Amino acid sequence: GTRAIVRGVGHYLPARVVENAEFEATLDTSDEWIRSRSGIERRHFAAEGETTSQMAIAAARAALDDAGLEADDIDAIVLATSTADLTFPSAATMVQAGLGMSRGFAYDVQAVCAGFVFAMANANAMISSGLARRVMVIGAETFSRIMDWTDRGTCVLFGDGAGALILEAAEGTGAAADRGILAVDLNSDGRHRDILYVDGGVSTGTTGHLVMHGKEVFRHAVEKLADTAHSALDKAGLAGTDVDWLVPHQANLRIIKATAQRLHLPMEKVIVTVQDHGNTSAASIPLALSVGRHEGRIKDGDLVVTEAIGGGLAWGSVVLRW
Numbered sequence: 001g002t003r004a005i006v007r008g009v010g011h012y013l014p015a016r017v018v019e020n021a022e023f024e025a026t027l028d029t030s031d032e033w034i035r036s037r038s039g040i041e042r043r044h045f046a047a048e049g050e051t052t053s054q055m056a057i058a059a060a061r062a063a064l065d066d067a068g069l070e071a072d073d074i075d076a077i078v079l080a081t082s083t084a085d086l087t088f089p090s091a092a093t094m095v096q097a098g099l100g101m102s103r104g105f106a107y108d109v110q111a112v113c114a115g116f117v118f119a120m121a122n123a124n125a126m127i128s129s130g131l132a133r134r135v136m137v138i139g140a141e142t143f144s145r146i147m148d149w150t151d152r153g154t155c156v157l158f159g160d161g162a163g164a165l166i167l168e169a170a171e172g173t174g175a176a177a178d179r180g181i182l183a184v185d186l187n188s189d190g191r192h193r194d195i196l197y198v199d200g201g202v203s204t205g206t207t208g209h210l211v212m213h214g215k216e217v218f219r220h221a222v223e224k225l226a227d228t229a230h231s232a233l234d235k236a237g238l239a240g241t242d243v244d245w246l247v248p249h250q251a252n253l254r255i256i257k258a259t260a261q262r263l264h265l266p267m268e269k270v271i272v273t274v275q276d277h278g279n280t281s282a283a284s285i286p287l288a289l290s291v292g293r294h295e296g297r298i299k300d301g302d303l304v305v306t307e308a309i310g311g312g313l314a315w316g317s318v319v320l321r322w
């Protein structure tokens, strides 16, 4: 059958970098606490007026350059975000216009921090079914706009940014037989809404701020991330020992380490960017894929496992061979 293979990847980070120590001026916190509890050292924040779609356009352009493609070579844009510029239109259609793309279709996907995994699953299904041949999958967020700057338990953990991955149809024979997306596992459980949510939205009349019960989220994360990655590997007929790179959602270094341990993967096989990016929600996986690829670590033919969990709860994993 038809496979969705990786054609290019790129990312964008806003210019402003905020080191942990900057929070010491306004909050009862310390670089030492943030570093030891989360692994985060710094994060990027969007400039005033800089939006999710603008960052997504920059990431998409970088991915097009990497792929050697033009905007009109893309059939569809699937953009994962919880922080779109406007209630509507979708950020994806803003990206479409921003790239000067005059064809195809574009829409947003909302599964919070698991958004990029859900968007890749979406793109994979469209490519396998023949609905689209080339899909630009983007994760882009401005979580700095939904922080409660008085809540030291959350506002030090998040950052802004965007990453983009171009997936392309290839016949699953010959050289492509073993490449591309090999398996997907998606889950959600709406009973857990109260441990991670934004206390506002369109139909409640405010923008709201992120609220998190960190310990509860932590407990679910470690268990569910290892389970979903195992399920996806099982579906692909592969084992942990086959994995070249774990590219996890970058929320917290302790969650990343615990998940890697459960998958029996040494940290040398894990792409970690959380120290420099913080938690960028749906943008964290494409950012990490782009950094890992452009630093020369992820090579053609490498088996990559991505996994993420976020508000909902929603969680999942995609296994692909680059």
Ligand code: ACO
Binding pocket: 028, 029, 030, 033, 034, 037, 038, 112, 113, 114, 152, 153, 154, 156, 196, 212, 213, 214, 215, 216, 217, 218, 221, 251, 252, 255, 279, 281, 309, 310, 311
């Ligand atoms: N600086 C200093 N002290 C702090 C800070 C801070 N920034 N934040 C919290 N504390 C204090 C707490 O108030 C608490 O004090 P107390 O014992 O006097 O009450 C103490 O530190 C310990 O707090 P805990 O919450 O128990 O700390 P924990 O070790 O669990 O670490 C953390 C907190 C980092 C939030 C952790 O629970 C975590 O990472 N959870 C998962 C978060 C996550 O990954 N979320 C993203 C999911 S994806 C998404 O969709 C957004």
